[in-house]
Amino acid sequence: xxxxxxxxxxxxxxxxxxxxxxxxxxxxxxxxxxxxxxxxxxxxxxxxxxxxxxxxxxxxxxxxxxxxxxxxxxxxxxxxxxxxxxxxxxxxxxxxxxxxxxxxxxxxxxxxxxxxxxxxxxxxxxxxxxxxxxxxxxxxxxxxxxxxxxxxxxxxxxxxxxxxxxxxxxxxxxxxxxxxxxxxxxxxxxxxxxxxxxxxxxxxxxxxxxxxxxxxxxxxxxxxxxxxxxxxxxxxxxxxxxxxxxxxxxxxxxxxxxxxxxxxxxxxxxxxxxxxxxxxxxxxxxxxxxx
Amino acid sequence: xxxxxxxxxxxxxxxxxxxxxxxxxxxxxxxxxxxxxxxxxxxxxxxxxxxxxxxxxxxxxxxxxxxxxxxxxxxxxxxxxxxxxxxxxxxxxxxxxxxxxxxxxxxxxxxxxxxxxxxxxxxxxxxxxxxxxxxxxxxxxxxxxxxxxxxxxxxxxxxxxxxxxxxxxxxxxxxxxxxxxxxxxxxxxxxxxxxxxxxxxxxxxxxxxxxxxxxxxxxxxxxxxxxxxxxxxxxxxxxxxxxxxxxxxxxxxxxxxxxxxxxxxxxxxxxxxxxxxxxxxxxxxxxxxx
Numbered sequence: 001x002x003x004x005x006x007x008x009x010x011x012x013x014x015x016x017x018x019x020x021x022x023x024x025x026x027x028x029x030x031x032x033x034x035x036x037x038x039x040x041x042x043x044x045x046x047x048x049x050x051x052x053x054x055x056x057x058x059x060x061x062x063x064x065x066x067x068x069x070x071x072x073x074x075x076x077x078x079x080x081x082x083x084x085x086x087x088x089x090x091x092x093x094x095x096x097x098x099x100x101x102x103x104x105x106x107x108x109x110x111x112x113x114x115x116x117x118x119x120x121x122x123x124x125x126x127x128x129x130x131x132x133x134x135x136x137x138x139x140x141x142x143x144x145x146x147x148x149x150x151x152x153x154x155x156x157x158x159x160x161x162x163x164x165x166x167x168x169x170x171x172x173x174x175x176x177x178x179x180x181x182x183x184x185x186x187x188x189x190x191x192x193x194x195x196x197x198x199x200x201x202x203x204x205x206x207x208x209x210x211x212x213x214x215x216x217x218x219x220x221x222x223x224x225x226x227x228x229x230x231x232x233x234x235x236x237x238x239x240x241x242x243x244x245x246x247x248x249x250x251x252x253x254x255x256x257x258x259x260x261x262x263x264x265x266x267x268x269x270x271x272x273x274x275x276x277x278x279x280x281x282x283x284x285x286x287x288x289x290x291x
Numbered sequence: 292x293x294x295x296x297x298x299x300x301x302x303x304x305x306x307x308x309x310x311x312x313x314x315x316x317x318x319x320x321x322x323x324x325x326x327x328x329x330x331x332x333x334x335x336x337x338x339x340x341x342x343x344x345x346x347x348x349x350x351x352x353x354x355x356x357x358x359x360x361x362x363x364x365x366x367x368x369x370x371x372x373x374x375x376x377x378x379x380x381x382x383x384x385x386x387x388x389x390x391x392x393x394x395x396x397x398x399x400x401x402x403x404x405x406x407x408x409x410x411x412x413x414x415x416x417x418x419x420x421x422x423x424x425x426x427x428x429x430x431x432x433x434x435x436x437x438x439x440x441x442x443x444x445x446x447x448x449x450x451x452x453x454x455x456x457x458x459x460x461x462x463x464x465x466x467x468x469x470x471x472x473x474x475x476x477x478x479x480x481x482x483x484x485x486x487x488x489x490x491x492x493x494x495x496x497x498x499x500x501x502x503x504x505x506x507x508x509x510x511x512x513x514x515x516x517x518x519x520x521x522x523x524x525x526x527x528x529x530x531x532x533x534x535x536x537x538x539x540x541x542x543x544x545x546x547x548x549x550x551x552x553x554x555x556x557x558x559x560x561x562x563x564x565x566x567x568x569x570x571x572x573x574x575x576x577x578x579x580x581x
Contacts, residue, residue, distance in 0.1 A: 032385075079550055079554075083553065090382065091510065092510075092557065095549060096550045098507060098549060099553070102542045102545055106542035106543050223389070226390070227390070261408075264393065265393075267393075268391075275390070279378075279379055
């Protein structure tokens with residue numbers, strides 16, 4: 001029982017990190033960035049590459065954050081900026097992000113092939129400690145702490161800093177933001193850097209926990225992230241965190257009554273019901289576009 | 292003549308898949324033309340593929356009847372689904388239909404008669420190339436006629452401005468639902484054809500990746516008319532076959548084409564032909580004046 005709760009907290013933290021990056025771009029720019037799973041995978045492989053060169057695991061996470069962040073900014077310049085300049089509908093941006101996702105995934109396969117990889121032996125903590133009579137592994141505890149720290153940092157950044165205010169202004173009304181003297185291009189670049197960086201770190205941390213990164217590892221998270229965002233409320237940061245843990249605990253609980261192959265049905269069933277009953281989600285502030 | 296015959300035999304799978312993909316692209320084109328993005332058509336194809344294959348395989352029903360039954364079942368499922376999800380708009384509608392698709396996929400995995408994860412094998416290969424292309428011609432013709440009928444004009448009006456369309460007395464939800472159900476019917480027909488073309492079907496063939504692929508065909512080809520989705524399906528199905536020697540770079544080509552088309556040809560590949568025609572008209576006009 002305690003073991004399952006620990007597991008739910010772990011997987012919920014990964015869902016949350018993944019969905020935060022996704023939701024950040026959506027809330028600021030109304031774009032569903034379908035290259036986000038590819039950036040998740042890129043994070044796991046960047047860390048793998050760094051660690052094979054002898055970089056310690058903790059530093060490899062930072063390297064992955066920066067590399068993925070830069071990749072995210074490049075993604076925006078190539079696939080989204082030209083569309084934004086012409087005022088194209090969000091569908092166009094979604095399609096062009098699929099194109100970039102294909103390219104990133106293939107480049108990873110060029111380097112490492114389609115099979116499961118593993119991090120250099122001995123590079124990850126393997127210790128186990130016990131807390132109140134429950135055996136817990138250090139690795140996943142560190143991952144959970146790291147994920148929660150990033151969530152708090154992002155919340156602080158969006159709520160309390162100048163950049164956060166600019167992002168919120170941009171989300172509210174891009175034209176007005178520009179008129180008020182906000183450097184919109186810089187704010188958008190920051191959005192993509194943070195979003196992709198968080199996605200990349202989520203990939204590294206999940207890769208560490210499973211120790212089997214592979215080129216398609218992001219795909220399963222893409223659909224789960226939709227569920228997380230809808231349940232929590234599209235574009236809401238606390239909503240994404242809440243939705244992530246709700247989903248993770250719900251999935252683990254559903255295993256008690258459902259056969260394991262139906263585990264995924266829980267996420268999509270939940271998603272579907274929330275959309276029909278309360279499309280704005282638990283914490284969503286904006287109702288969906290309606291006539 | 293023999294050359295053509297040999298070509299058809301050698302590339303039968305690719306050619307058939309082009310036709311089936313074109314049908315699927317047309318099925319999603321209908322809802323795109325009304326201005327809404329739905330991602331449920333892969334699931335409709337899956338419902339029909341499994342039900343029609345089970346009907347021929349286990350119940351011994353004749354192929355045409357099984358095909359029709361599968362397509363009708365997909366359409367029947369789409370009516371209550373459409374009636375509930377068309378309250379949503381934009382990305383919410385897309386995600387709702389996507390969730391429906393995943394529920395269908397998981398349901399297929401859970402029902403024992405479908406063969407679950409291993410898939411359904413030994414389906415009688417009844418689909419001939421001419422079945423696929425006769426269907427494509429008929430369905431494309433019907434879609435083109437619909438587009439230029441009063442229904443098509445209502446769809447276009449809804450796409451351009453829903454409020455204005457409603458204020459002109461167009462029952463918006465009903466017209467959107469018609470497009471959605473027709474799309475499900477076409478996707479179902481295509482799914483049935485696909486099931487009897489391949490001997491075997493698997494749940495993953497009708498999942499998220501497939502739904503996105505179908506959308507890509509339609510959007511890259513272009514939404515303005517029915518040739519767009521067909522062109523998109525042709526390009527993205529033939530390309531992997533043509534690029535066989537460069538298989539390693541295939542995804543990179545496809546990804547690059549996707550980005551380039553969206554960036555430089557916003558209304559899709561079909562607009563290349565439109566531009567040329569407009570250019571010709573301009574020269575003609577100039578000559579006429581002179």
